[in-house]
Amino acid sequence: MAANSHGKTNGSTRWVGTRPVRPDGVDKVTGRARFGADVHLPNMLVGKVLRSPHAHARIHSIDTSAALALPGVKTVVTRDDFNDLPSEFVPAGEMLINYRDVVRNVMAREKALFEGHPVAAVAAVSEKVAREALARIKVDYEVLPHVLDVVEAMAPEAPLLHEDLITAGVEPAPTTPSNVAKVVEFKLGDVEAGFAEADIVIEREFSTQPVHQGYIEPHACIANYSEDGQAELWCTTQGHFVVRGHCAKLLGMDVSKLRVTASEIGGGFGGKTVVYLEPVALMLSRKSGQPVKMTMSREEVFQASGPAAGTRVWAKVGMTNAGRITAGEAVLKYQAGAFQGSPVQPGCMCAFAPYDLAHVKVVGYDVVVNRPKVAAYRAPGAPQSEFAVESIIDELAKRIGMDPVELRLKNAAKEGTKAAYGPTFGPVGLVETLEEAKAHDHYRTPLKPGQGRGVASGFWFNIGGETCATLNLGEDGTIALVAGTPDIGGSRASLCLQAAETLGVDVERIRPLIGDTSTLGYTFLTGGSRTAFASGMAVIEAARDMIRQLCERAAKIWDIPVDAVEWIDGEARPAGSNAGEFEPLSLADLARLAGKSGGPFVGRAQINAQGAGPSFGTHIVDVDVDRETGRVTIERYTVIQDAGKAVHPSYVEGQLQGGAVQGIGWALNEEYIYDDKGRLQNPGFLDYRIPVCSDVPMIDTVIVEVPNPTHPYGVRGVGETPIVPPMAAIANAVEGALGLRFTDLPMSPPRVLKALGDARVPKAA
Amino acid sequence: MAKAHVTTTVNGDAVEFLCDAEQTLLDVLRDELYLTGSKEGCASGDCGACSVIADGRLVCACLMLGVEAEGLAIETIEGMADGDQLHPLQTKFLEHAALQCGVCTPGFLVAAKSLLERNPDPTEIEVRYWLAGNLCRCTGYDKIVRAVLDTAEEMRGG
Amino acid sequence: MRYEAPESVEGAVALLAGGGPRGRVLAGGTDLLVQLRAGMVAPELVVDIKRIAETRKIREADGKLVIGAAVSGAELGEHAVAKALWPGVVESTELIGSTQIQGRASLAGNLCNASPAADTVPALVAAAATCKIAGPNGVRRIPVEDVCTGPGQLSLGDGEFVVAFEFPKRPPRSADAYLRFIPRTEMDIAVVGAGVNLAFDDGGRCVAARVALGAVAPTVILVEEAGQALVGTTCDAAALQEMAAAASAACRPIDDKRGTVEYRTKVAGVLATRAAGIAAQRAKESR
């Protein structure tokens, strides 16, 4: 049986690669779409969290009696309501989490480990009463010394966050606890030998600040726990199956008794892959017997949800005078926040991934500090380490007077390159992005006086994983598509396109839905740039499953063997010796005949998607610097990235543009400012400065398509790579403008002006 | 303190509601009138997700008290389409894919509408500064700005 | 919390005087609502002054401009006469927040929030504007620079509130300008602000100069020495440099989340110079 030839023939596609209006679009431009906080239930209570005002404190006691005595307060939850859980690591997005820590992050147990750490929660009849109740809870804290900086936290005399934390990954195991949770190492070849081959060796130390994902929708959920032990949870999340698993674990429930529905999600970028409010809302609902709605304020989002790791990175690269990179070495120290599990491992793996190197060594440290636990943020771990390496590459190019794109081309990873972290690359598109960069009008346009231009490349693995999808054929031949990956940036559109392509039907006939956890099998979350790829594969599989059923039915109707039926352009046609014998049966015909001919059609797929193709990108940026105030202005920006195949090019461009602008924020202004007591001074968008509309120019994009061989249409993930290059690209551009190399982010006006002043002093003297 | 009784107009309809003096207009719209199209991204005037038009002026609903709405005409995203006819900005936002997650979208649309009412032929810079109080973390603003400029052009032509 | 929206100045004074120390004036609410939400203030009474006609009017008579206390930034920005007379004051107002904030934020709110970084205050001080204050004992007038006494501190008595801002008559060949520095292009609070108001004789010599700086001391400061450095000059490079040095020397800033002492001090001089350049140019063009 020729299942589906559509989409594979001549590599040309009818739907994949087009730009229809997204199926959820109208709801989103009319205000009809329901996000996490947009639902109200009858008899609903309001839940609020009491948070630690201290960065580090032992909790001796919590007295909730006065809160409970307040009229309108229905229940209170503290550490006593959650069972302690043993150490057990499970995947959360692209990072690992430990249930022992999850239960503590959700509600502090022995100690409060960061300002904003939840200590208790109340459910009350109104927000006002809930607030008043929080004020009546008495917590007896013993304030302890705290540590925020990763290097200080590694010092032997540093205050200990976890008295039982023994560093993993070193032999022999240490006998005393420390804040270093883990040491990891990746090695390829012999770096000493590699550096010996080099004519030039540059080593530098870099630092990056923690940055928040900055999604505009704060965390929100509604829990409705019923007396029979079943519960419904509505929440804004990147993965409702993952939320179900975590919540069931923390509440001691069967997963089948908890039905989680993902609301429309107002941005996540990795930050909505973990649970914060959800288990608390469920517990409050269980104890009060009423639905409980919880939302975080923006301040709570900043204080207590996960930023990307702040880091200290030392890197060293050796090169010959001819521009061949001979060796790379790096040491990465990543803040994990209050609990272990920074993305230092992917940071190590990505550091030198864009290059074809024989000798690489990267060592990483996962370090706990008194800050909120880090969460995934777009390509977690990679931007920090690649910032360091891409800055040094630029400097090396300048040293030998070689064009930085040329130097990258000379050393670029390509098909067959063995990456330092293990695998050998299949077809990848770095060289193609670099060639596009070289040819791009942006790269060839002369700079205005005083401006600087920078380039940098970036890499991210992308992931696949467990994924289900269903296609339900309606009696009129239209299709309901059910996927399990929350749609954050238009993925329903790209899933419909892939289904339409496979089935050979008009995309408008397919209506998508993100099913709740009871409607589909386990589906991993939206993260790792996996949705268009993995849910896409599942949808294609489901479509093929349906085509199989449709062909079988046509064979039955025509009374010919099934292998004499083929599916072409959305209809069953008799093939082989029967060709032309019968009128083709379209999808609509078969749908109409379904009941009479044997029953309904449901295409199903449950897959563990493998072979997510990595995605490389190269960015070009021009900056201007106000020499008197230190302000850096982004004058022009171009993103070039390999998408494998852009299913809906507009949303691919959107990913590239959004990632670049987040990177601009990371490079220039975003940082957390703490006082000497470890309290966050800028938990709001006024002083945590994400780029605003007037800060940035248009972001030009070039989509390169080097097909990923494991996906029927060649799709690779695209969502994460675009945040990797901007920091180095901008630092390289600033260096071009000023002749000063910035190794510490952000390159905020005071830092730039100070560097300019420091640089002038010797000249004047 | 007894609740205040407020008489106002929302999207052209006479509306009465009761609210506490502390409640913001955004709280009232979302929690009392169930008009959840206006979003709360910050509750402090920084993100623009709650943008509404009050007596012809673009404002943050989170920075107005509900009681201040007495006698005013309030316009929200829910009133932007005319029956089943989308506003040209809504159509262009869809065509240009000017939204990813879409949580910022109602605020941008309301703000852009108020811009085009005042300035039917804005420059890119004018669009960017007018919308600087509307944060979007997903799109990098490119497609939003293009959609607004394109709408302006279309509306001038038509 | 009780909300009242009186329609007369007397009504507002009566409410405020009767409300005790926990009564608050509400103008645009763009500071007050943020503070309410954060629990920083918990007034028992809020008196909305926007329904008092006088607070909403912009009037010009005999070259003298009067701006009502609750006039919003957007309204002021649309007022051609105000813009022509006091471009620096108007631009300082228009710099406040976003378009949305502009729809509400007022001059009096900006002043009476008593933040050292308030954008309009250096411009108002440079303009030598006066506050008309109503209270239980009637009306009094004081220079804008005498209203704030420290961060969050006002010299207003119980029951008093600002009704309007009154501006002196503009001499010929004069103009003002305001500039601030923020890390982004919009949506930040000033790290440094500089308001400059200059007047020239018909020979192009500066005859009067007022330079005021924001965010570099506990209150906005009027830097007399900086003004004097310009008087008698053509505002040439040397004079501007001297003015900048005087401006920087007057700074007594703090390190905080928005800037360092070193940064603020340096940039104060830079901005004062640039603002003076703009004011001088405008004054020239006003001929």
Ligand SMILES: Cc1cc2nc3c(=O)[nH]c(=O)nc-3n(C[C@H](O)[C@H](O)[C@H](O)COP(=O)(O)OP(=O)(O)OC[C@H]3O[C@@H](n4cnc5c(N)ncnc54)[C@H](O)[C@@H]3O)c2cc1C
């Ligand atoms: C997102 C955002 C951005 C901002 N950006 C800026 C900025 O760039 N620059 C800047 O300077 N400020 C900025 N602000 C602060 C604020 O918008 C301004 O200070 C504004 O001018 C306050 O005016 P208002 O009318 O809203 O004041 P309100 O909030 O109504 O009042 C502020 C204070 O003054 C008192 N008050 C008001 N009117 C009177 C009166 N007539 N007499 C006596 N007391 C009175 C009130 O009781 C209150 O304490 C920003 C605020 C936000 C939320």
Ligand code: FES
């Ligand atoms: S919610 Fe009103 S501006 Fe953010």
Ligand code: FES
């Ligand atoms: S589309 Fe997500 S914040 Fe704008």
